[in-house]
Amino acid sequence: MTSCPPHKLSSAAILRAVLLLLVVGLAAHRSAAEITCRRTVAAGVEYIEHTLPGPVRVFVIAVDRSRSEYGLRIGWPEGRRHATRWERTSEIVARYDRVPEPDVIAAVNGSFFGQPPDVIGLTASDGEILVEPHEPPRETLLWSREGALRIVAGVRPRGGAVRLADGRTLPLDHLNRRPAHLPGNALVAYTTGWGLTTGTTRPSGSRRCTTSSKPSSRRTRAKRDCCRLASRLAGCCQPRGAHSRPRTRQALS
Known part of the structure; x- marks a missing residue:
């Protein structure tokens, strides 16, 4: 096992305080996986590379979730929800990791994407759904306020x-x-x-x-x-006929 080169971090992990990069199938091949490099990123945060037969390389950020100084943040291309183009993870990190508070420890690509600004997966933060997932909804990684992690299939808003x-x-x-x-x-x-x-x-x-x-x-x-509708909802009903497509939707003040 060797020490990981410093530049590896930018391709591996998350915005503002680290998310565990989970790779489907890693547990099943754990016995065959070889740790090719490992290094400490910050207190309670470790970067690890695994090599599996294939060859397959797995990049992992292991986080001590009991540490209260770490949190999770969504970073958007161009710094806004409705971006006009996609950006590399390193470009997004550079935008958010600036003075006076440069605090991005690691970053990871967190979803699948269509044409800008179309995010295919569920996007949520602080208990609020920012983007509803496409159909059929994909598996979603959930991180609770208590630090618990779950992967849930078919997550979508219910009721309301x-x-x-x-x-x-x-x-x-x-x-x-x-x-x-x-x-x-x-x-x-x-x-x-x-x-x-x-x-x-x-x-x-x-x-x-x-x-x-x-x-x-x-x-x-x-x-x-x-x-x-109540101003706090700031929403719009949007019925659509079989032969019509609305050209206007409510804009927020």
Whole structure:
């Protein structure tokens, strides 16, 4: 076993305080895996490389999750949710690891991606869903406030409702989901976690909502009340007809 070269860190691990890089199948091949290098990154944080038959190389950041000084943070390309291009992990790290608080210990690519800004997997932080996953939802690594780790299959928002100004409550179909991946006739809420706007061409601050060209369902009828949703929800009902595609969605103030 040898010491790992310093430059290896940038390809291995996570933003602002380290996430365990889990590799499916490592446990099954643990007996055949050879640790080719190991080094300490910070107190309670160790970088390890495994080599398996194949050849397969596995890069791991092992973290003592009992240490309270470490946390987890999502880093976006271009530093914003609705990026116009993808960036290398090292580019994202360089943006977040700046004075006055350069504190990125390690970083890892955390999801799969389509065309910018399309994130395919579930994205959540501090208990808030920022991006709903595509269908079918993929396995998701969850890290609780207590430091517990779990890998869960098929994670998606469940239940939820929108309360209108007149007191009526409607079931919510989706939360912070890319408009291009919405089914027809759906009720969707966009929160500030989604971004400053919902990504339309309308000026920021617009409170315009859209309706289907065929107002035949309860959700389409309820659309008239969409703009009276509680301001804290800052969302928009988004029913879609079989032959129409809304061109405008509510933008947040």
